[in-house]
Amino acid sequence: MDMRALVTGASAGLGAEFARQLAADGFSLVLVARDEARLRSLADELAAARGTEVEVLAADLLEHDDLERVAARLADDARPIDVLVNNAGFAVAEPFHASAIEDERRMHELLSWVPLRLAHAALPGMRARHRGGILNVASLAGRLPSGTYSAAKAQLLMLSRALRAQYRRDGIVVTALLPGFVATEFHERMGVDATTVPEIGWADASAVVRDGLRALRTRRKIVVADWRYRLAAPIAVLVPDRIIAGVGLGSRLDD
């Protein structure tokens, strides 16, 4: 059967890896991010390597009209989307008292509102077809009080659990993926010095994505990605809040 997945934040990092692994699993793809040139280059790579059918949907998910274009694509029953991967994201580097409130709003919107909006667009068709999957890329940080990024990811984690509980009888799987530190462009884009994280702390994007897709396939509610974080997570949640809150990444590179 022809299966199609829409991946947000597909121009880099985990999103590009989701596209590669979904293509390897035989999915057709809709790739969403702002950088159209990078999406096109990935689309060409996948078409050449595997003959994957790829639609490029360049969109800034923080722009209302762009977000609605992506929502409309998800709701298009003529070309149904079987799997939605809510992955696009970034984090504000500055501590809360020093951050720009507009950056906080944008981060919360991208990490929490955008996945909700896109799930809302995708769900009616999935219900009607009695089939579909939504993979929400949250974070282990969503279980720890580590700044406002944690708060936004906690919202996504709870949205994921709530939708899963509500729609499991409709044949829809909703899974939350909780990575720890992953080697992508994420920290560079934040502008922080991530060299304070020891080498052992970095998970590989391909392993994280493999864990996420396997969890979706096996209909799991939540998966902590990567073996070392699966070992560390039960301990991390027991650490007192004040200690977690004090463990930050290095200072901004431009300080």
Ligand SMILES: NC(=O)c1ccc[n+]([C@@H]2O[C@H](COP(=O)([O-])OP(=O)(O)OC[C@H]3O[C@@H](n4cnc5c(N)ncnc54)[C@H](OP(=O)(O)O)[C@@H]3O)[C@@H](O)[C@H]2O)c1
């Ligand atoms: N890396 C980690 O350590 C880590 C850990 C836990 C969770 N996560 C989560 O994993 C997800 C993917 O992050 P990553 O590590 O792969 O980061 P990344 O390498 O920086 O990639 C982020 C992706 O999001 C897209 N994006 C950012 N703003 C966007 C916007 N306004 N509209 C559309 N797309 C936008 C970017 O594409 P464009 O710039 O082309 O728009 C890019 O494709 C995020 O939700 C992040 O919070 C990451």
